[in-house]
Amino acid sequence: GRVLAKNGTGLAGVKVTVLGHPELGQTTTRADGGYDLAVNGGGPLTLEFERDGYIPAQREAIAPWKDFANVDDVVLVAFDPKVTPVDLTTNRAQVATGTPVTDGDGTRVASVLFPAGTKAEMVLPNGQTKPLTTLDVRATEFTAGPEGPEAMPGTLPPSTAYTYAAELSVDQAVAAGATEVRFDRPVINYVDNFLRFPVGGVVPTGYYDRAD
Secondary structure (H helix, E strand, C coil): CEEECCCCCECCCCEEEECCCHHHCCEECCCCCECCCCCCCCEEEEEEEECCCECCEEEEEEECCCCCCCCCCEECCECCCCCEEEECCCCCCEEEECCCEEECCEEECEEEEECCCCCEEEECCCCCEEEECEEEEEEEECCCCCCHHHHCCCCCCCCCCCCCCEEEEEHHHHHHCCCEEEECCCCEEEECCCCCCCCCCCCCCCCCCCCC
16 A cells, blocks of 8 residues: 655655554555555454654555455645643633634634633553643644545544544643543534534534544
């Protein structure tokens, strides 16, 4: 397969592994973004794509016996350059926003509202938790521009349509390799109604679990 940047050029130095199968080792993309990986065939596998500064992606592939399988191109998305510091020690509501996005679907900005008094902790890979009092928040959209379908964080299930997806990340958690950030109360994700859904309508929402 190939891993590309948003501008369509090959992305070198991307680590490619198989979720849940460390015994299969890893490979790294070449200068043109191409990669080859030998695995045990006979069923579906989930490939993971990682490079510093980029949001990880996963794709399901069917590995046949004694044969090759081509994986669709994957576009890795760099973290939004806009960072919003959020100080959870202050007793006031705070809003983190991403960079405005404009394409053929319209203009929108992803925002996260942290209510006053919100507390947070990150969950480390060993299961331990560590409190966070300062968050450097980024809101990065996957679905911007024509490359959006290839830039999704994972393979969409058959029952889910391609509409809008964004990565809401905390730099401190990313640097620590944390699996998630937990809050003691709901934080609110807001995005402009650029898809022009009817006012008052119900819009489904979900999240992508990279561990399962």
